[in-house]
Amino acid sequence: MSTIKEQDIVDSIAEALQYISYYHPPDFIRHMAQALEDEESPSARDAITQILINSRMAALGRRPICQDTGSVNVFVKLGMGVRIESDKTLQEMIDEAIRRAYLADDNPLRASIVIDPLGSRKNSGDNTPGMLSVELVRGDLMSITVSAKGGGSENKAKFTVLEPSQSVADWVVSTVEGLGAGWCPPGILGIGVGGSADKAMLMAKEAMNEEMDMLELVRRGPSDKIEELRLEIFHRVNGLGIGAQGLGGKVTVLDVRIRSFPTHAASLPVALIPNCAATRHMHFELDGTGPAEFADPSITDWPEPILDRTTGSYRTVDLNCLSDEEISSWRCGDTLLLRGTLYTGRDAAHKRMVETLREGHAVPVDLRGKAIYYVGPVDPVGDEVIGPAGPTTATRMDRFTEEVLAGTGLKVMVGKAERGKEAIDAIARHRAAYLVAVGGAAYLVSKAVKKARRVAYDDLGMEAIYEMQVEDMPVTVAVDTRGQSIHLLGPALWRKQH
Template sequence: MGKITEQDIIDSVAGACQYISYYHPEDFVEGMVEAYEKEQSEAAKNAIGQILINSKMCAMGHRPLCQDTGSINIFVKVGLKADLDISRELEDILNDGVAKGYTDPDNTLRFSVVSDPAGERKNTKNNTPAVIHMSVDNGDTIDITVAAKGGGSENKSKFAVLNPSDSIYDWVMENVRQMGAGWCPPGILGIGIGGNPEKSMLLAKESLMSHVDIHELKERGPQNALEELRLRLYEDINKIGTGAQGLGGLTTLLDVKILDYPCHAASLPVAMIPNCAATRHIHFELKGDGAAKFNKPDLDIWPDLEIPMDTVKKVNIEDLTKENLSQYKSGDTLLLSGKILTARDAAHKRIVEYKNAGKPLPNGVDLKDRFIYYVGPVDPVRDEKVGPAGPTTSTRMDKFTKDMMEIGIMGMIGKAERKQPTIDLIKEYKSMYLIATGGAAYLISQSITDSKIVAFEDMGMEAIYEFEVKDMPVTVAVDTEGTSIHTTGPAKWRTI
């Protein structure tokens, strides 16, 4: 073989970033298809169906599976016998590959990485730096795994140092019960056990890079304590009834992955990290014969699905008032048409600052009687009005909800559950909280017929946009009476 060059590494990492942005791993698709076929909860089945429709659309259209195109994690194993033709730090070369992948004009990806995280939190404008883990072996290749992890699932990561006599099973089950749906289930749970604090977290993350194979384990039966724990957690977490998007159902997890490492006799470090419905990773080797080549999956692995329309209610936003919102109940599926505004964390913070200062928003923007969609869209390409535009986790906006209600918004659109004080505010102000399907960003973007920035343009994807939507699929999560589907749904399907 020839030399492994800087350009080979850059092109391979860039290609990997692009590839995983629009192709789910085939084993993950197969797991989702199985979950769809066996799901008995109508709401959860509809959500899984939307995720699969979105997945096939992205595979065909080469656009991101999720508007949160993630921060990049790279696992690199460098062979000591590899013939490297590089003149810079390998870390810099890998980051150049990430930057190239994320700034590709044919498929723009969202820049989510900010520098000075405890201070200015300024966007780096190319999604670098990646989080890079390097090791060496005696081989003659460079072994690389590239993964994109969205903020919703990363934010649900947990770590603890248990006593050696404590139950890992009990700790995981307790945390999963509290995890909610902000990580966008169905997905995969990665667990790391042992080593020390940083090692167990790394093991949990690394475990998520392996294939979905829980059914093979079930068929042959567990052969050691880790496999017994893995199978028990998989079966019992699905009995909790969280279901797809937290709507209640049979499948919350497609698999549980566990890696372990020897640890101090006085310690039991344990970490857990979920992978969401936009699971994205790929593995390749560089051998000195050029950049990595990535094979296109067979489109036949995706079923041909359609969103069921028999129970869907079409709603014109312009016809909605605080007086007639009560006709829509928790669990109703709606197709929204009309104009909505967007705002995420940074925009909410600035809106409240304007409110407290008694200042009107720029450009005459008025939030009264408007629906606010929690989204940071991907930039459009070609003739798109907007790029993939799925919902972000709504609980991050809970701290701003009272101010937004006082301003007079009519309702909110996001994903996952709301905290009880926010539910109480929704009931008090006779408002409504709707959810769109996390992991269906490209599908949702097809319902957006026009898009323009109306305030805070300096914030990039955090700016306030006005979207005009036509038949945007949403579910009533919290109605005007304060009934939450994220409470009633899982309760119906919980068996443990």
């Protein structure tokens, strides 16, 4: 019998959440470094390079890898010989830890959880509650896995029930091909097979947090049916040509993790949950002797060549002097460095702008001939102008694109992932352009922001409209004025060649 104190649980989880906000797991860095060596697509290599540079910068600066510091998932395997010394529920303890971690003065994390999801969707303000899963096991230890799951990859979770004779690999590959780039590849696929709908989804979520070993598995070959399936899916998904950030390339997935469980003879439940380039998780155990201790990783874990990145192939663009001629000269795949005024706006801001336009009024910011960035930044600390400020998934803004372009004169949008046909048609019709910044490089992007102030919709918090002054912010042209999309052309090119 061991007795674990409430404070040790709270302290350990709070520290773990801070830790994973700025440290990638070492196994992820190793696999990303190998991906950079293997990748041949220039656009994808640039994206992977930015992710690695950002990861190192976040580790050194102890600031979030990604602006989306995620929903908190806590998996507890509680030994039946454990007594928890507390009058609180485990959920209450975990929420206290989340509150402390996300409101920390020296490294505040973005609160993304909204309460009343079917109604007001008001932000909880402290990222509570967490998503808790508990399993009673033998022993006198409390085993805890903590992860922070970003919304872009979580939104791509899929579930199906196959017939027992159908191929799991076929379904996974077909499903990943249709996911788009909103899950920020390259990343990890967590797959749960068997059980029931809820069991399969839980296994997929847990599988993502296992230590990556695909480099070793490729080297030695499979030793059982599960490893054979992992390798098959790994090679087939990478053969799709999706590449980093969906720009086209050889590396889309770094590892495939699979868990299985007995199921009904008539069923083959399969769950798929991708984890993004901001993979964040850690595991620790409590035995009653005090809180967990976490050792900082060695900075040598990051590959040295990433420090030599140059920007010689980038073209500098002055956002304060955008002309139709300038924008029309951009082509899919061009890499740009943005300078000048850049406004921000996500889902809530776009919804309000469209409502205002429909009422016959002008929006509160003059966007004529300007650029807008789909981002919800982390609050700044110290002398920071703004906290980590990576792009959010642009697809969610597709429904607003035509009305915003037509009603405001906006010319340039910056986000991540692909645009749908409706949005691409609107972009071409208005001779506008869509650019992508690298998802998973939020701290790197924030260093390009030299000034920032809220200028509209202050009550929306991180979804308010900011006016930012940027300098040398790296982006890639994803949809040009002709309606050409790199998220269609890039993967098609690499799927054909490789």
